[in-house]
Amino acid sequence: MGQRQTLPVLPLRGTVMFPGITAPIAAGRPGTLRAIETALKGDRLVFAVAQRDNTEEPTPDILFSTGVIARIGQVQRGLGGVQLLLQGEQRATALHYGEQEGHLTAVIVPSEEMMPLDLKDPAFTALHKEARERAAELGEKRGLPEEVVHQVLDSVEDAGRFADLVAGYIELTVPEKQGLLETLSVEERMRRVLVHVQRQIGLLEAQEDIKSQVQEELGERQREMFLREQLKAIQKELGDDDSSKEITELREKLSKLDLPKEARAEVERELGRLERAGRESMEAQVIRTYLEWIAELPWNARSDDHLELARAGEILDEDHYGLKDVKDRVLEFLAVRQLRAQQVAAEVATTGEFPVSKLKGDATDATPTLSNGDDRQITDTKEAKARAMARGPILLFSGPPGVGKTSIAKSIARALG
DSSP, X not given: OOOOEEEEEEEESSOOOOTTOEEEEEEOSHHHHHHHHHHHHTTOEEEEEEBSSOOSSOOGGGBOSEEEEEEEEEEEEETTEEEEEEEXXXXXXXXXXXXXXXXXXXXXXXXOOBOOSOTTOHHHHHHHHHHHHHHHHHHHHXXXXXXXXXXXXXXXXXXXXXXXXXXXXXXXXXXXXXXXHTOOBHHHHHHHHHHHHHHHHHHXXXXXXXXXXXXXXXXXXXXXXXXXXXXXXXXXXXXXXXXXXXXXXXXXXXXXXXXXXXXXXXXXXXXXXXXXXXXXXXXXXXXHHHHHHHHHSOTTOOOOOOOOHHHHHHHHHHHOSSOHHHHHHHHHHHHHHHHHHHHHHHHHHHHSSOOGGGGBOOTTSSSXXXXXXXXXXXXXXXXXXXXXXXXXXXXOOOOSTTSSHHHHHHHHHHHTO
């Protein structure tokens, strides 16, 4: 253990001093200024120790016990304070704090580092080398010139001083730096410094990735905006302003539709193709016709059915000659549809409840299926009918063009009112 001595205390807020580090310090608190004056009258030594918090007037209980014996170098006096250059010399531990001439003092004893028994031990040598390489990488990632980084790191050969040098300049919290200062084992301190350096390299790489992604997205947006402006200028020169207005009107019309998610995505894709296609191109005409057709469809619109089988048969006979098998199948379909609706409506009218037990069909059943536990009452007969018929059989008309598929569908629509 070294010799005890009493030194003026220089409390540090938001930073930790390390041996071998020269750092500028601003001082303005009355007690700190008096401590500096006392040191300047003597051997210019102070006990630089970090505060546990940022209290304006420090007391012994908020000061850490481990600090650094530091020498005051250059001093510049100004209004309300001084700027001084502080050179850390050696770790020390405060045995107890006191007060003298209006400033804090500390009875301290220098701390001895614990070096590895064998400085040429392969594990320690590898650790030291890895720490130097990672520290150099961190400095370069921060934008420091490579020559400067290596010059500074190579100027310190001692392993303990190297660990202190890196610890003093990397961005750490006060508790983290204080923990490194209090670590007397050089090997352990080197290992902890390496962990902090690798963590900061990872953070910088993540920040670089995020910055690159943001710049890439901004670049794409700027490029898209530039190309759109060029496209507008070209369209104006070609007299395509009217086409742009038509597309805008069509887009507004389509935006008001209650489209399913998949249909909405398809509409947006086709609108993009329409904007890129030339006004007079065949592709633009096909796309425009397709989108106008979508806009005219009665999406999610429902109407009441007014079905009379006799009338339906008359309509089919009026519209189509022959086709007996097809018309019989259509009438069968309409009859089943009507019967199911009548059954559901009758039970709702009698019980006031929707016949849940009859809706336990599978995917091939003609009746709809309710979710588990859905036993709510349905008093709206119209809703009951719609739900009862929602999963009914589907008719598929197939055949070459001109055989009457569309006209039969129109006849069914007439029959349903």
